[in-house]
Amino acid sequence: MSESNANPREPGSDRDPILEAESKRQTQHTPFVLHVWVRQKLALLGRLTRHQLWFFLIMLGACWGVVFESFRAHSWRRTVRYEFGVTLNSVVGGGLIATLFAGTLTGVAAVSQTIYWLGLAGLAKMTGSILVNVVVREIAPILVGILLLGRNGMLSVTELGLLTTSGQIRSFQAQGLDPFLLLVLPRTLAFTVGGFTLGILFSFASLVTGYVISRISGVITNPVWTFFYDVVGGMSGADYIIIPLKFITVGFVVGVGGCLTGLTATNQDNLRTLLPRGFSRGLLIVMAVSVLFSLDL
Amino acid sequence: MDTRATGPVLELNKAVPSFDESGLPPVPFSMRLMPGDCAVVEARDASRTTIFADMCSGLVPLTDGSVKFMGLDWNELHDRETNALRGRIGRMTRRQSWADFLGTHMGIMLQQLHHTTRDMEDVVAEATRLSEWFGLPGLPVLRPTMLSDGDLLRAACVRAFMGRPRLLLLEDPLEASSADLEAAFLGALTTARDKGAGVIWLVRNNAVWQGYRQGITSMWRLADDGLVAVRTG
Numbered sequence: 001m002s003e004s005n006a007n008p009r010e011p012g013s014d015r016d017p018i019l020e021a022e023s024k025r026q027t028q029h030t031p032f033v034l035h036v037w038v039r040q041k042l043a044l045l046g047r048l049t050r051h052q053l054w055f056f057l058i059m060l061g062a063c064w065g066v067v068f069e070s071f072r073a074h075s076w077r078r079t080v081r082y083e084f085g086v087t088l089n090s091v092v093g094g095g096l097i098a099t100l101f102a103g104t105l106t107g108v109a110a111v112s113q114t115i116y117w118l119g120l121a122g123l124a125k126m127t128g129s130i131l132v133n134v135v136v137r138e139i140a141p142i143l144v145g146i147l148l149l150g151r152n153g154m155l156s157v158t159e160l161g162l163l164t165t166s167g168q169i170r171s172f173q174a175q176g177l178d179p180f181l182l183l184v185l186p187r188t189l190a191f192t193v194g195g196f197t198l199g200i201l202f203s204f205a206s207l208v209t210g211y212v213i214s215r216i217s218g219v220i221t222n223p224v225w226t227f228f229y230d231v232v233g234g235m236s237g238a239d240y241i242i243i244p245l246k247f248i249t250v251g252f253v254v255g256v257g258g259c260l261t262g263l264t265a266t267n268q269d270n271l272r273t274l275l276p277r278g279f280s281r282g283l284l285i286v287m288a289v290s291v292l293f294s295l296d297l
Numbered sequence: 298m299d300t301r302a303t304g305p306v307l308e309l310n311k312a313v314p315s316f317d318e319s320g321l322p323p324v325p326f327s328m329r330l331m332p333g334d335c336a337v338v339e340a341r342d343a344s345r346t347t348i349f350a351d352m353c354s355g356l357v358p359l360t361d362g363s364v365k366f367m368g369l370d371w372n373e374l375h376d377r378e379t380n381a382l383r384g385r386i387g388r389m390t391r392r393q394s395w396a397d398f399l400g401t402h403m404g405i406m407l408q409q410l411h412h413t414t415r416d417m418e419d420v421v422a423e424a425t426r427l428s429e430w431f432g433l434p435g436l437p438v439l440r441p442t443m444l445s446d447g448d449l450l451r452a453a454c455v456r457a458f459m460g461r462p463r464l465l466l467l468e469d470p471l472e473a474s475s476a477d478l479e480a481a482f483l484g485a486l487t488t489a490r491d492k493g494a495g496v497i498w499l500v501r502n503n504a505v506w507q508g509y510r511q512g513i514t515s516m517w518r519l520a521d522d523g524l525v526a527v528r529t530g
Binding site: 168170171175176177182 | 350356379380382388390392394395396398407408410411417
């Protein structure tokens with residue numbers, strides 16, 4: 001037995017020793033030519049760029065499609081309403097405990113610490129505006145987006161990816177069931193509603209926990225309504241629009257991104273390629289939305 | 298969208314499928330199916346059978362000719378009209394067609410719930426009646442992966458015959474099935490034909506349809522040179 005055969009393939013490894021040896025054997029016979037090598041690398045770069053741009057354009061189109069179709073009464077058939085209800089139940093009902101828990105931890109880690117240090121620095125009057133700007137406006141959408149992505153976004157990637165690769169999407173089409181209308185539209189809108197709901201609950205949980213911890217440790221002595229009055233007083237007029245809009249947008253793009261990653265799976269894809277792609281795309285989308293809303297244009 | 302109430306249900310008029318998109322031979326396919334007709338199409342290759350059924354449903358792009366369903370050319374319709382029209386086709390396919398995140402009962406009723414405004418109770422009652430007709434103890438509510446192959450085949454029969462399909466595309470429903478399913482299937486087939494449905498029964502084995510020989514109106518073979526008519530006498 002040769003040495004290469006004696007080394008078994010490691011579990012979880014993408015490298016197939018047989019294919020690798022074959023490709024090595026082929027490359028051994030090919031002399032190195034610089035311009036061919038440069039062309040190959042440029043082609044790889046081009047393919048990568050085109051692929052990313054392709055997904056971005058598909059996503060833009062799908063976003064418009066979801067908005068457009070959601071305003072058409074004809075789109076809201078029983079099956080679409082059913083899928084919307086099931087997904088909303090899964091997003092909000094299933095993610096409620098995790099979101100409240102994450103909000104509580106954020107309250108312990110971030111809110112109470114902010115209150116403590118601002119009090120120590122004699123900047124207690126700024127507590128409200130800083131909490132709104134840091135916790136509610138920046139941290140909450142990102143954490144809620146990641147929770148949505150991990151709990152339900154990846155589920156959509158898997159379900160729709162398996163439907164696509166196994167040909168079930170084609171079977172849906174043969175029955176006259178448009179996968180966009182039946183799956184993408186209701187799921188995306190359920191994610192949108194879920195993103196807003198969970199974002200508000202997360203913010204509320206983190207602020208309440210932060211207040212309770214600070215009150216117990218004696219950092220603040222104000223009653224809870226005074227604390228919340230300070231927080232509300234720290235919000236500008238634009239915050240009343242931007243904060244809900246950010247929660248809504250994060251939910252929307254996580255929904256569209258997850259569904260499209262699943263629907264654009266090819267026959268070469270499997271769970272090992274789909275899941276990392278879905279997660280990295282989702283994370284990028286959440287971060288991009290967060291940054292876009294934070295730009296002071 | 299005005300469908301035609303009279304004339305052929307399905308008409309393949311020198312339809313040449315795109316070889317790149319389908320893998321079917323790029324030769325003209327011609328066939329005419331009237332309401333109540335039952336055409337048997339024999340094909341050895343299972344994947345070709347499925348693609349042929351796809352072509353009848355307007356899912357395969359053509360390079361020439363036309364495929365008309367209820368008088369309407371698939372190529373001339375918009376997406377919404379195409380989908381609405383496909384809602385009138387009952388189909389049994391070898392391709393995977395059960396989504397596991399939906400219960401089997403939803404998979405059975407999905408087409409009716411999506412394309413019609415029939416009462417939910419009415420749809421459930423019909424699904425339950427057909428389930429019992431095909432030998433199931435009732436409307437299956439388990440996930441499809443939890444059903445046996447035999448039960449899934451029965452559920453596929455229920456789904457295909459739900460509502461009032463104008464066209465039935467049935468890919469080898471009786472292959473490796475039990476005798477009681479054969480009797481139920483042929484009974485449902487006759488009822489659907491009496492109500493005006495055209496049937497294309499795609500088979501791999503000629504022995505399968507011999508029990509229904511008297512009811513077959515035409516026989517075809519799916520070969521490399523297209524659709525060839527076979528004498529039934």
